[in-house]
């Protein structure tokens with residue numbers, strides 16, 4: 001792929017609407033936001049706002065026949081990834097590149113399994129402080145997207161995605177070792193998302209309280225121990241290094257997991273503590289902090305019946 005023209009976005013929530021607004025305005029980009037019939041009706045009725053401005057996103061249902069996308073971007077929560085993958089099939093052609101901005105370490109493998117012949121880039125969004133209430137999304141910083149090709153075979157796809165992000169004015173980095181960065185972000189989410197959910201704490205609480213930061217760090221250190229066993233070079237410096245990013249976030253901003261808890265939505269706890277507990281058991285790494293967080297978060301938020309606790 002040499003350049004990105006058609007972009008299909010699935011998931012018009014906190015991060016999807018924030019990046020979607022930029023992509024919609026980008027020169028040479030035809031954005032299609034893929035939704036089911038029910039969501040289309042709902043979004044058209046309520047409108048979608050980003051930082052207080054109504055944005056008329058081009059909503060498209062899966063049945064509409066379209067030219068394949070050059071780039072598909074997933075911005076759903078993990079529980080909705082399987083349905084999003086099915087919806088996107090008609091937008092996929094042999095040259096479609098996929099990118100998932102979901103947190104956690106599993107979404108790229110699931111997308112690759114569904115589209116084995118396509119290029120799937122690894123990506124995460126760092127330091128964005130988007131908050132969604134209903135269909136109103138607000139952010140003070142978009143942070144940046146860190147992305148790359150873990151196989152080292154698709155430099156052309158990386159170049160094309162860089163170019164479209166440049167046109168959209170979305171900041172990015174393309175690190176040498178994207179898998180390390182994905183694990184680094186996983187460490188952050190296991191720490192701050194889960195600590196913020198149980199403490200009901202926006203970023204300002206972590207900026208002020210050494211105790212809150214210590215709750216977060218205790219959970220992160222279990223990810224560091226697991227990562228090291230898997231040959232991924234995370235360390236205490238990475239745990240401490242997150243303070244710089246945290247201190248730049250809006251004090252009123254909230255992690256996606258705290259937003260889920262407050263809105264009564266299912267959380268991504270299976271992807272965070274659930275994964276840490278499972279990998280810890282496989283690798284002989286104790287994970288008491290994540291076990292506590294796992295059960296605490298499942299106590300305060302709706303969750304799937306099948307889970308780590310019931311298998």
Ligand SMILES: NC(=O)C1=CN([C@@H]2O[C@H](COP(=O)(O)OP(=O)(O)OC[C@H]3O[C@@H](n4cnc5c(N)ncnc54)[C@H](OP(=O)(O)O)[C@@H]3O)[C@@H](O)[C@H]2O)C=CC1
Nearest residue numbers: 011012013014015035075076080083084102103130132256
């Ligand atoms: N919020 C943040 O600051 C950050 C979030 N992330 C990660 O990004 C991912 C998305 O998070 P976030 O944006 O907060 O989540 P949101 O819940 O705000 O948005 C997800 C959106 O996906 C929509 N959706 C779900 N299933 C489908 C489907 N089948 N077709 C079309 N749309 C669908 C939902 O629609 P509806 O609302 O109508 O149900 C929802 O609006 C998560 O993995 C999160 O961990 C990463 C970095 C920062």
Ligand SMILES: CC(C)(CO)C(=O)C(=O)O
Nearest residue numbers: 126127128254255256257
């Ligand atoms: C890092 C953080 C906390 C904000 O970008 C995030 O990824 C989330 O809220 O899910």
